[in-house]
Amino acid sequence: MQYGILSFDEVEPDISRKILHVDMDAFYASVEVRDNPKLKNKPVVIAKHPKLTGGRGIVSTCNYEARKYGIHSAMSAQEAYMRCPKAVFIQGDLNYYREISMQIREIFNEYTDLIEPVSLDEAYLDVTNNKKNMKSATIMAMEIKEEVYRRTRLTCSVGISYNKFIAKIASDYNKPNGITLVEPKDAVQFLKELSIDKFHGVGKKSLPNFHDMGIFTGKDLYEKSLDELIDNFGKMGYSLYFKVRGVHNTPVNNKRERKSIGRERTFSVFLELESQVVDNIVKLIHQVDNRHHISDMRAHTITLKIRYDNFETITRQIQSIETIESLEKSIELAKEIWKEHGHLDRTIRLLGVTFSNFDHPLYTSIKLDLD
Structure with a gap:
């Protein structure tokens, strides 16, 4: 087997950590609605209007009103317009969004130095040993949510668990403006009940291959052997075999390297x-x-x-x-x-x-x- 002999650390989940995944709700679009109250309850799409670009361009994000029409990030702006001609298209200002992201990061820094930004609108926080000496990660997540809203008037959703993989899935579980806690004792059952496309790394291109193998849920994935998953999906199959068992021991990484x-x-x-x-x-x-x-x-x-x-x-x-x-x-x-x-x-x-x-x-x- 090309991935080598497994060590104990790779097989057993490290449940000693308390990890938060904080994900801003429709971040760019929410900033625009906050700054222009006239946009409230209107579908807002962050992209140049396709009429101005000859149909080119991609949706960066959109608010939840726009999502009711099936619009989503990475969709072409032209298709978004066809789905909802009355949507408000805004080009967006990356530097402005970055400034607001840094304001939110300052809040995170008040709780921990172990922060791993994934993008401008999401980050992992290791709060195992935190600056507030708080024992409850759930209470801390509630406090962070309240502080983010108080200072920015923006909402976020938070996933809480013992590893990054589960925390990220959890943050998306109760959106918008939600909190989801997945404790170690509940992790495997939580993962088994998920649709396979909720496992990060399973995308549109690979999804049909999972379905062809009869893998539609985490439970189906759990029942496949390591050799089967490696034979069909290589490195991704190897990773998913352990992830569906609640094993993902990669720590939060706060190092800054390449520019x-x-x-x-x-x-x-x-x-x-x-x-x-x-x-x-x-x-x-x-x-x-x-x-x-x-x-x-x-x-x-x-x-x-x-x-x-x-x-x-x-x-x-x-x-x-x-x-x-x-x-x-x-x-x-x-x-x-x-x-x-x-x-x-x-x-x-x-x-x-x-x-x-x-x-x-x-x-x-x-x-x-x-x-």
Whole structure:
């Protein structure tokens, strides 16, 4: 079995921790409604109006009124408009949302230093040993919710458990403005009763494969052997085998490392055709994704670096209100930069692509050169 011999620590759940997952409710849209009370009870979509973009663009988030029409994050803005023509489309202001996110982070810091932001609107908190010396994680979660609302007039939902995986699922269990506690003694039964698509990592593309194996719930997953899951799903199957048994011992990580991730290449034969430029941009993005997974980075900015044969170098970037979470989106944005700023009056000796402005802070500057 390619994943090696299991240690005791990998098999047995560490139930010594108290973990909160705090998830702001429809964060960007809620900020806009808060700031403009006229939007209350109206469907609000955070995206450029598709009439202004020729049908392009993706929904960053939307409020719960808009969700009644089946609109959701990552949906195309055009489809959102077709589902609800009366929706209010707002381009959004990432820097403003970031400021509010930092205000919320300051509240978290009053309780613990062990904070792992996942994005601007969600974070894990390890409150096992907390600054308030509070024994009850549930009472602490209630207090944090109240303080967030008092200072920002925004609501959040909180999941409470002994590990990050269950806490994250729990925060989504009673939305909006809810609290869900999953104690160790209840964890496996809680997980067995979930639909398989509630297990983070099981997405739209892999869901049919689970259904083909007769896996529709956590209970179905629990009944599959480790070998079956590895044979069919590889590393993800290995992980899910333990997660459905309540085992996920990864600690809350509050370290800050990389600020950007990129890849660049110097060409011995300079590029002189647009097709060569585009092909190499695509290759560079694939190389970044192969090593770091664009979907995990949750970057908001992509930068294209172009160095011409006379060593003139330009760097141009696009900042996206929604996180850049796919190869397709990355390639689309990089091509936009090239079309807007690149030219072939001279041949090109170097190209580089860099991702930055992460929601998740666990990155430091790194540049990977390709010989």
